[in-house]
Amino acid sequence: MYDQNPTIENVKQQVAEERQGEALVLGEEKDGKKFYIESYGCAMNFSDSEIVASILAKQGYSSTKHMEQSDLILINTCSIREKAEYNVRQRLRVFDNVKRERPGTLIGVMGCMAERLKEKLLEQEKLVDIVVGPDAYRDLPQLISSAEDGDKGVNVFLSREETYADISPLRLGSNGVNAFISIMRGCDNMCSFCVVPYTRGRERSRDAYSIVAEAADLFEKGYREVMLLGQNVDSYKWASPDGEEQVNFASLLERVALVSPDLRVRFSTSHPKDITDEVLYKIRDYENICNYIHLPVQSGNSRILKLMNRTYDREWYKERVEAIYRIIPDCAISSDIITGFCTETEEEHQDTLSMIEWAGYTMSYMFAYSERPGTLAAKKYEDDIDLKTKKRRLSEVVHLQQELSHQHNLRDIGKTFKVLVEGVSKKSDKHLKGKNSQYKVVVFPTDGTIKKGDYVHVRIKEVTSATLKGEIVTADE
Ligand code: SAH
Ligand code: SF4
Numbered sequence: 001m002y003d004q005n006p007t008i009e010n011v012k013q014q015v016a017e018e019r020q021g022e023a024l025v026l027g028e029e030k031d032g033k034k035f036y037i038e039s040y041g042c043a044m045n046f047s048d049s050e051i052v053a054s055i056l057a058k059q060g061y062s063s064t065k066h067m068e069q070s071d072l073i074l075i076n077t078c079s080i081r082e083k084a085e086y087n088v089r090q091r092l093r094v095f096d097n098v099k100r101e102r103p104g105t106l107i108g109v110m111g112c113m114a115e116r117l118k119e120k121l122l123e124q125e126k127l128v129d130i131v132v133g134p135d136a137y138r139d140l141p142q143l144i145s146s147a148e149d150g151d152k153g154v155n156v157f158l159s160r161e162e163t164y165a166d167i168s169p170l171r172l173g174s175n176g177v178n179a180f181i182s183i184m185r186g187c188d189n190m191c192s193f194c195v196v197p198y199t200r201g202r203e204r205s206r207d208a209y210s211i212v213a214e215a216a217d218l219f220e221k222g223y224r225e226v227m228l229l230g231q232n233v234d235s236y237k238w239a240s241p242d243g244e245e246q247v248n249f250a251s252l253l254e255r256v257a258l259v260s261p262d263l264r265v266r267f268s269t270s271h272p273k274d275i276t277d278e279v280l281y282k283i284r285d286y287e288n289i290c291n292y293i294h295l296p297v298q299s300g301n302s303r304i305l306k307l308m309n310r311t312y313d314r315e316w317y318k319e320r321v322e323a324i325y326r327i328i329p330d331c332a333i334s335s336d337i338i339t340g341f342c343t344e345t346e347e348e349h350q351d352t353l354s355m356i357e358w359a360g361y362t363m364s365y366m367f368a369y370s371e372r373p374g375t376l377a378a379k380k381y382e383d384d385i386d387l388k389t390k391k392r393r394l395s396e397v398v399h400l401q402q403e404l405s406h407q408h409n410l411r412d413i414g415k416t417f418k419v420l421v422e423g424v425s426k427k428s429d430k431h432l433k434g435k436n437s438q439y440k441v442v443v444f445p446t447d448g449t450i451k452k453g454d455y456v457h458v459r460i461k462e463v464t465s466a467t468l469k470g471e472i473v474t475a476d477e
């Protein structure tokens with residue numbers, strides 16, 4: 001978690017956005033040059049690390065989980081909140097020690113912090129050799145070779161075209177069941193609190209055929225779930241070079257769903273201003289498009305939403321939620337919430353709490369507002385809510401969400417869900433874990449015949465706020 005806040009430490013949060021920095025490896029280590037990579041931030045960053053791994057593999061590098069044995073240490077960084085950047089700087093201290101022991105090791109900073117701070121990073125972090133922004137990963141081999149010659153390598157060029165469509169990602173640390181597919185890059189929205197448009201550049205959509213081909217290839221290799229990634233998937237828009245064919249997000253979803261009925265399709269993130277009924281009908285019509293939508297509200301108050309430049313208000317958001325439940329009655333909805341945005345009053349904070357309750361989210365990612373240099377909010381508004389108030393509001397939001405998640409799960413007792421098995425449960429090797437369509441974690445005892453990648457039907461017997469527990473039943477039981 002990037003915001004390690006005591007009030008939210010115990011809240012189990014389940015998606016990739018909240019993954020701690022992880023060293024991801026491919027498993028096998030070969031002789032020859034080795035790289036070590038740690039990723040922070042959102043799923044897009046984890047997905048990018050897999051693209052970088054592929055680029056490095058072509059140069060003869062293999063991955064290692066031992067940084068002290070590597071020739072190249074990379075850190076894929078996040079700038080979304082101050083704490084995220086602080087965590088990265090702490091890790092750089094650790095890498096510095098490795099480099100002192102093993103002076104030939106190169107250290108590279110990739111991702112959003114590289115883009116935000118550019119050359120400044122080289123000045124501030126003396127032992128960093130390479131700074132490479134999210135659109136410049138193809139240039140890594142050149143940057144490495146100039147760093148080997150003693151020159152610091154920097155490329156933070158942001159592109160209007162780069163989608164890495166032709167690069168087949170190397171699935172790092174994969175369970176062989178779930179995979180990310182980036183369908184677009186960048187963001188053209190200017191939410192006033194957000195640094196992403198500055199670190200990731202303009203929005204662009206990837207060739208639809210390359211996306212479907214990647215999904216088909218993953219399915220053939222045994223993967224059973226793909227998560228289509230973009231900062232605002234609903235604005236996906238691709239046209240064939242001759243302009244004859246136009247593909248929007250609904251049509252892309254359908255094409256990926258048609259790869260196989262046994263390939264589950266998920267996507268993130270949906271923007272309330274752009275999600276269409278056409279997308280909702282596709283989710284309804286294809287059993288393998290999961291009944292789960294991450295629809296961040298950020299605030300439940302229309303004045304704050306306006307200051308955030310989210311371009312929808314409370315009523316618009318409610319209408320979209322109503323449409324979701326009308327078209328897909330058992331759909332789960334999750335959200336992102338920011339507490340203590342500039343000038344937020346107690347009453348406006350109450351509007352956020354009432355929205356969380358009204359929308360019935362199954363889970364939320366919840367953050368105290370952190371001012372980011374260069375954003376519209378930093379330029380236009382005073383960050384005037386003190387940290388204590390932000391955190392108190394955050395803890396109110398967290399507690400409400402935890403209670404609602406629990407209630408939502410309690411309503412699942414007695415229901416039977418189709419579960420995609422992802423592996424052995426953390427707590428006991430006699431139990432397997434997987435997810436249902438609603439993105440809830442389901443744990444159940446195994447008889448030893450079931451393996452990851454299988455679908456089973458599980459009837460729920462007990463729940464916590466984070467997990468459903470049950471037993472396997474035959475589909476029609
Ligand atoms: N594209 C996604 C969000 C990506 S960033 C969307 O539009 O919903 C993930 C989440 O981080 C955001 O939804 C927001 O809740 C949070 N976030 C972004 N900037 C932040 C900031 N300056 N302070 C606190 N939280 C922030
Ligand atoms: Fe940031 Fe808004 Fe873009 Fe999401 S939609 S990445 S919050 S600017």
Ligand code: F3S
Pocket residue numbers: 040041042043044045077078079080111112195196199200
């Ligand atoms: Fe962080 Fe960049 Fe993602 S700022 S949340 S890694 S797009």
